[in-house]
Amino acid sequence: MQRLKIVFSGPIGAGKTQAIASLSDIPVVSTEAQNTDLAAHTKALTTVGMDYGELTLEGGTGIGLYGTPGQERFNFIWPILSQGALGVIILIDHSAADPVQDMARYLANFDKIYQGHIIIGVSQIDKKPERPFEIYRDWLRENSRNLPIFPVDMRKRDDVLLLVETIITKLEQE
Ligand SMILES: Nc1nc2c(ncn2[C@@H]2O[C@H](COP(=O)(O)OP(=O)(O)O)[C@@H](O)[C@H]2O)c(=O)[nH]1
Numbered sequence: 001m002q003r004l005k006i007v008f009s010g011p012i013g014a015g016k017t018q019a020i021a022s023l024s025d026i027p028v029v030s031t032e033a034q035n036t037d038l039a040a041h042t043k044a045l046t047t048v049g050m051d052y053g054e055l056t057l058e059g060g061t062g063i064g065l066y067g068t069p070g071q072e073r074f075n076f077i078w079p080i081l082s083q084g085a086l087g088v089i090i091l092i093d094h095s096a097a098d099p100v101q102d103m104a105r106y107l108a109n110f111d112k113i114y115q116g117h118i119i120i121g122v123s124q125i126d127k128k129p130e131r132p133f134e135i136y137r138d139w140l141r142e143n144s145r146n147l148p149i150f151p152v153d154m155r156k157r158d159d160v161l162l163l164v165e166t167i168i169t170k171l172e173q174e
């Protein structure tokens with residue numbers, strides 16, 4: 001049986017753990033701990049290690065779903081987690097202070113590792129509906145980045161599934 005791997009990344013609160021929980025057929029394995037970085041985010045519990053879930057597609061293909069640690073001081077784990085992955089789904093919190101800057105930073109970090117196998121999901125749009133979605137497309141165009149980007153709600157399984165299927169479709173086209 002095939003066994004594939006997809007990585008979810010993005011800042012704290014973007015919805016990584018939620019995305020994996022919405023999609024996984026098994027209870028998500030998370031290493032949560034008290035957030036000692038309250039300046040960065042007020043969420044009391046946050047992921048310091050990683051999240052792991054599993055999804056079985058129609059036809060029996062198994063996909064391992066890996067969530068990267070939120071805090072940037074754990075960035076050394078990114079290349080390790082990424083080994084053998086089909087691609088990375090970068091989740092951005094639309095309601096954060098500067099989500100375009102977040103997107104730019106995560107893209108810079110993952111460009112070398114994934115060489116284009118990157119999909120962007122923008123979550124929490126309902127928390128800041130007055131901020132236009134075009135800010136992301138404008139930045140991508142200005143920086144000559146032609147990457148798939150979707151507005152998503154990680155609490156909705158179909159939204160997460162769209163991101164996963166887009167990564168797989170992108171690979172099929174190569
Ligand atoms: N309102 C809203 N909440 C969301 C959305 N996506 C995720 N969440 C919630 O945001 C919170 C933070 O998500 P979490 O998965 O813990 O973020 P992580 O730090 O990236 O793992 C959770 O309570 C999610 O259910 C969204 O699009 N809108």
Ligand SMILES: [Mg+2]
Nearest residue numbers: 016017046047
């Ligand atoms: Mg988390």
